[in-house]
Amino acid sequence: MPEPGVFYGVGVGPGDPELLTLKALRTLKAASVIAVPKSSDGGSSRALSILKGVMDISGKEVMELLFPMTKDKALLGASRADAASRIACALNEGKDVAFITLGDPMLYSTFSYLVPLVRERSGAGVRVIPGITSFSAGAARLCLPLAESDERIIIIPAAHDIGEIKKALEGFDTVILMKVNREIDRLIDLLCAEGLDGNAMFFSRAGWPDEEVVSCGVRELKGRRLDYFSTIIVKRNP
Amino acid sequence: MPEPGVFYGVGVGPGDPELLTLKALRTLKAASVIAVPKSSDGGSSRALSILKGVMDISGKEVMELLFPMTKDKALLGASRADAASRIACALNEGKDVAFITLGDPMLYSTFSYLVPLVRERSGAGVRVIPGITSFSAGAARLCLPLAESDERIIIIPAAHDIGEIKKALEGFDTVILMKVNREIDRLIDLLCAEGLDGNAMFFSRAGWPDEEVVSCGVRELKGRRLDYFSTIIVKRNP
Numbered sequence: 001m002p003e004p005g006v007f008y009g010v011g012v013g014p015g016d017p018e019l020l021t022l023k024a025l026r027t028l029k030a031a032s033v034i035a036v037p038k039s040s041d042g043g044s045s046r047a048l049s050i051l052k053g054v055m056d057i058s059g060k061e062v063m064e065l066l067f068p069m070t071k072d073k074a075l076l077g078a079s080r081a082d083a084a085s086r087i088a089c090a091l092n093e094g095k096d097v098a099f100i101t102l103g104d105p106m107l108y109s110t111f112s113y114l115v116p117l118v119r120e121r122s123g124a125g126v127r128v129i130p131g132i133t134s135f136s137a138g139a140a141r142l143c144l145p146l147a148e149s150d151e152r153i154i155i156i157p158a159a160h161d162i163g164e165i166k167k168a169l170e171g172f173d174t175v176i177l178m179k180v181n182r183e184i185d186r187l188i189d190l191l192c193a194e195g196l197d198g199n200a201m202f203f204s205r206a207g208w209p210d211e212e213v214v215s216c217g218v219r220e221l222k223g224r225r226l227d228y229f230s231t232i233i234v235k236r237n238p
Numbered sequence: 239m240p241e242p243g244v245f246y247g248v249g250v251g252p253g254d255p256e257l258l259t260l261k262a263l264r265t266l267k268a269a270s271v272i273a274v275p276k277s278s279d280g281g282s283s284r285a286l287s288i289l290k291g292v293m294d295i296s297g298k299e300v301m302e303l304l305f306p307m308t309k310d311k312a313l314l315g316a317s318r319a320d321a322a323s324r325i326a327c328a329l330n331e332g333k334d335v336a337f338i339t340l341g342d343p344m345l346y347s348t349f350s351y352l353v354p355l356v357r358e359r360s361g362a363g364v365r366v367i368p369g370i371t372s373f374s375a376g377a378a379r380l381c382l383p384l385a386e387s388d389e390r391i392i393i394i395p396a397a398h399d400i401g402e403i404k405k406a407l408e409g410f411d412t413v414i415l416m417k418v419n420r421e422i423d424r425l426i427d428l429l430c431a432e433g434l435d436g437n438a439m440f441f442s443r444a445g446w447p448d449e450e451v452v453s454c455g456v457r458e459l460k461g462r463r464l465d466y467f468s469t470i471i472v473k474r475n476p
Contacts, residue, residue, distance in 0.1 A: 019259050
């Protein structure tokens with residue numbers, strides 16, 4: 001039996017391939033297997049297209065892993081178990097496996113669900129290479145300070161009920177709403193009702209050729225079909 | 239009069255020089271002036287020592303800028319005005335100036351205070367290159383997911399009064415306490431009183447040779463003198 005490989009979680013940032021860190025690029029160049037999450041068979045992986053912007057992946061073993069966009073817990077569990085088994089199999093052959101994730105691997109990523117499952121199936125070590133978050137990239141794009149001095153920030157997924165989001169908007173200097181795509185209409189209604197529409201900024205795929213940035217007021221997005229990886233930042237006192 | 243240069247805010251991450259992004263490195267290599275914040279005359283700049291880990295700065299004009307650690311508003315204002323004037327002077331000579339900042343330039347950084355002051359003094363454009371935050375690097379180092387699924391995160395500077403921090407600990411899945419160095423004793427008392435000491439993780443200078451990481455319980459840090467750039471993460475359900 002060879003020594004098991006290392007299981008890497010590598011953040012590739014939100015869109016612009018140049019937002020990979022030097023460490024992420026070095027790790028990905030050295031790994032024999034690149035594990036790539038996809039939400040549908042035959043679909044494309046945004047994380048992989050970011051990677052192709054900075055390195056040649058020919059010669060790499062690309063392991064496509066299917067994670068359907070569903071709330072069906074049994075289906076989710078089965079897809080994660082299957083992915084972990086395939087990853088563990090490669091690790092147990094002595095290969096290093098680098099799982100690429102949009103943004104940062106420790107922030108709302110599939111990678112963190114896989115870690116315990118892979119550990120059950122392999123004695124491999126786990127290492128995480130952090131990535132630029134969507135909100136850091138969006139704030140940079142807009143030159144919008146997320147926080148100064150003693151300001152407080154809340155990061156909240158938009159799926160929370162509207163009362164929770166209203167409380168966040170009332171209580172914090174900066175509110176970062178994650179994964180807003182399915183919730184955009186009710187969020188816009190709330191922001192308008194609170195008089196905060198003009199303080200809200202939207203972005204998806206910051207720094208990518210198909211980026212979308214709305215820097216002043218988001219009501220124009222009502223009824224739109226948006227990218228999964230979309231974020232809104234609201235500043236109480238911009 | 240030459241065209242003014244561009245004023246760049248460049249995040250260099252929290253410690254490990256390999257956590258610079260490809261874009262940060264390219265920007266810093268191309269800029270003629272590297273502006274370096276320091277807290278004392280004759281002291282060293284951590285941001286600059288990170289940079290020296292990945293590039294040769296000989297041949298660059300290094301502009302040292304003094305920002306004393308003080309709450310005296312007049313003194314702070316004067317030091318920022320002086321820095322902005324020196325930066326604007328270089329920009330107006332047509333030089334690109336890259337101001338390096340620990341972590342991310344849009345998160346608790348001096349850079350965001352300088353932007354309006356530099357704009358008053360120069361017609362230069364401003365661009366921001368995001369950086370890896372201390373908490374992303376710390377979470378990666380510990381393989382600690384900051385948030386999964388619909389979990390909510392609060393980012394709060396430790397200078398807030400203890401009641402505010404208690405409320406944060408009671409209400410959130412993940413609490414990121416920034417700049418904990420001066421507050422460490424009262425934070426540890428609070429964490430112990432709330433039964434959360436075992437859920438708290440401390441780190442400073444993640445990935446740097448002199449990094450300090452305490453992954454399980456922080457009470458051992460009581461009474462210690464800590465680095466300015468220190469962070470605690472508390473997970474309610476780790």
